[in-house]
Amino acid sequence: MPRLNRFAPWTAVFLATVWVGTVLAATPARLATFDAYAERVLREFDVPGMAVAVMQDGAVVFARGYGVRELGKPELVDEHTLFAIASNTKAFTATLLAQLVDEKKLRWDDRVIDHLPWFAMSDPYVTREMTIRDLLVHRSGLGLGAGDLLYWPTTNFTTKEVVQRLKFIPLATSFRAAYAYDNILYAVAGLVIEEVSGRTWAQNVRERIFAPVGMADAKANCLELAPTDNTATGHAKFDFTDLRPVPPLAWDNNSAAGGIYANVTDLARWLQVQLAAGRLPPAEDGAERRLFAAARQKDMWTLVTPMPFSNPPPLLAEAKRNFRGYALGWEITDFRGQRLVTHTGGWPGQVSRTTLVPDRQLGIVVLTNQEVGAAFQAVTMHLLDVFLEAPEKDWCAAYAEIVRKSGADADDSWAKLVAGRAADSQPSLPLASYAGTYRDEWYGDVFVREDAGKLVVQFSRTEQLLGDVEHWQHDSFIIRWRDRSLNADAFLTFALHPDGTIREARMEAVSPLTDFSFNFHDLRLAPGKQ
Numbered sequence: 001m002p003r004l005n006r007f008a009p010w011t012a013v014f015l016a017t018v019w020v021g022t023v024l025a026a027t028p029a030r031l032a033t034f035d036a037y038a039e040r041v042l043r044e045f046d047v048p049g050m051a052v053a054v055m056q057d058g059a060v061v062f063a064r065g066y067g068v069r070e071l072g073k074p075e076l077v078d079e080h081t082l083f084a085i086a087s088n089t090k091a092f093t094a095t096l097l098a099q100l101v102d103e104k105k106l107r108w109d110d111r112v113i114d115h116l117p118w119f120a121m122s123d124p125y126v127t128r129e130m131t132i133r134d135l136l137v138h139r140s141g142l143g144l145g146a147g148d149l150l151y152w153p154t155t156n157f158t159t160k161e162v163v164q165r166l167k168f169i170p171l172a173t174s175f176r177a178a179y180a181y182d183n184i185l186y187a188v189a190g191l192v193i194e195e196v197s198g199r200t201w202a203q204n205v206r207e208r209i210f211a212p213v214g215m216a217d218a219k220a221n222c223l224e225l226a227p228t229d230n231t232a233t234g235h236a237k238f239d240f241t242d243l244r245p246v247p248p249l250a251w252d253n254n255s256a257a258g259g260i261y262a263n264v265t266d267l268a269r270w271l272q273v274q275l276a277a278g279r280l281p282p283a284e285d286g287a288e289r290r291l292f293a294a295a296r297q298k299d300m301w302t303l304v305t306p307m308p309f310s311n312p313p314p315l316l317a318e319a320k321r322n323f324r325g326y327a328l329g330w331e332i333t334d335f336r337g338q339r340l341v342t343h344t345g346g347w348p349g350q351v352s353r354t355t356l357v358p359d360r361q362l363g364i365v366v367l368t369n370q371e372v373g374a375a376f377q378a379v380t381m382h383l384l385d386v387f388l389e390a391p392e393k394d395w396c397a398a399y400a401e402i403v404r405k406s407g408a409d410a411d412d413s414w415a416k417l418v419a420g421r422a423a424d425s426q427p428s429l430p431l432a433s434y435a436g437t438y439r440d441e442w443y444g445d446v447f448v449r450e451d452a453g454k455l456v457v458q459f460s461r462t463e464q465l466l467g468d469v470e471h472w473q474h475d476s477f478i479i480r481w482r483d484r485s486l487n488a489d490a491f492l493t494f495a496l497h498p499d500g501t502i503r504e505a506r507m508e509a510v511s512p513l514t515d516f517s518f519n520f521h522d523l524r525l526a527p528g529k530q
Contacts, residue, residue, distance in 0.1 A: 030386045037382060037396065038066045044400050045375040046243055047368050048235055049077035052379060053264035055271045055363035056387065063264050069369070070233035070245055079265045082217060082231045083367035084248070086258040086345030088354050093186055093256045094136055094329030096193050096204050098296035105196050108133040108299060115192050120167035126175045135189040136328045137304040138181050143172035147184035148517035149443055151254045153464040153486070159253045163188050168442035169522070179307045179326060183257040183517070190256030201256050212280055212291055213273055215266035221259035222248040231261070232369040234349015238484040240513065243370070246349040246485045258345060264365050267354065271363030274356055300328040301341055307331070315398040319381065336390055344373065346515070348485070353380050362387050374399035410513050422473045428496060431455055438505055438525035446525055457492065478510060487511065488518040502527045
């Protein structure tokens with residue numbers, strides 16, 4: 001799921017916080033100050049609400065909520081508050097496939113076309129050789145976030161339409177040659193699950209995971225939420241400055257990549273099953289029950305695709321990695337000599353992280369209702385230090401400085417753009433000449449129209465992508481989206497033929513802080529009827 005770590009130049013807002021929850025097992029002495037630490041994290045990173053759970057040795061150490069579900073409203077976050085877990089959903093999709101492997105209904109190295117004969121990538125060789133395993137490990141040759149605009153923000157494509165458009169998305173690297181995170185191939189995985197099982201992905205995740213694990217409150221996607229549910233509202237910094245609630249994203253055309261809503265109580269049960277290698281609590285007669293075979297956990301936790309990494313900045317020196325790679329729905333890395341099995345998730349207004357330390361039988365989940373990954377990182381690293389009995393470090397202060405530096409870097413990037421701008425330049429053509437329908441092969445139509453002497457852009461399949469156009473320089477413009485929570489303003493640049501007609505239009509995000517799922521840069525917009 002998109003939005004793995006969002007560090008932004010956001011000013012502090014004091015949030016009165018309380019925690020709600022019950023300690024269920026003995027806790028380390030160093031957790032005595034955790035409530036104060038959690039409240040500090042909320043204040044430092046302007047997070048209205050957060051929920052945290054820790055599992056160890058098969059028991060819940062604690063599951064608590066902090067802060068409020070929505071700014072300006074009194075309802076508190078507790079251990080039953082539902083959050084969007086976004087790309088933490090990917091491990092659930094991998095588990096559904098693992099169950100089908102257990103049942104011998106498919107194999108990890110089955111070709112996708114064995115189950116979806118109509119499936120196609122842009123390269124016939126990749127189409128022929130793509131396996132079920134390849135769908136999960138981010139080595140297909142697609143670029144970072146390729147195809148995300150087919151469902152992010154909400155579009156009216158069906159899941160099958162999304163997958164059918166893969167054949168028009170060019171590959172950025174050779175097949176299996178490099179890591180690049182994607183969401184779209186999890187949509188393919190979801191369709192494979194549906195084809196093999198005869199049930200929808202949502203039915204599968206409810207019946208084959210939520211029910212046996214005991215995740216009583218979990219939802220397959222936000223469309224299943226009721227107004228009376230105990231649900232956190234997401235929050236974003238409109239224009240990177242003004243913290244406000246944002247509506248939930250309806251992402252039912254790729255729920256397999258990031259659709260689940262869950263609370264820390266349910267996720268603690270999920271982590272318990274993971275740490276038990278798929279073993280469920282025994283049946284009433286004492287018989288063993290399993291979500292998946294232990295061999296399948298080895299499959300899902302075996303590193304497949306190496307991920308690039310570098311030494312962290314000095315402020316985060318203790319987080320230095322020795323290895324990093326992607327397995328089946330999980331990232332595998334290390335921290336302080338311990339192997340970690342982990343994932344993050346990002347959603348409009350909500351980001352999260354789940355972390356497992358298998359050799360310590362330790363699991364941590366942090367859910368937040370603001371778009372700042374530094375908060376869940378500061379909490380996770382602090383808790384890892386507590387349970388690994390590591391020297392104390394002020395992770396909150398360290399990540400706060402990283403956020404400030406990220407904001408300053410973004411400001412510098414904008415300043416350089418402004419300094420290099422030919423502010424007195426004029427477009428080559430009258431504004432009306434830029435209006436028309438532009439088509440990208442994989443996305444479809446983007447409309448540019450003239451309205452009262454100004455240009456307006458509307459993406460044909462994405463209602464939220466409606467924006468006003470202002471001249472930047474020469475034949476480059478900036479689209480200012482009317483939904484200011486997106487933080488995704490984009491340059492729109494036209495290239496002309498020698499005769500002065502428009503050859504194509506290209507887009508790219510203005511700010512380096514814009515989420516990678518706004519993959520405007522992958523669009524190749526050819527003019528149609530002007």
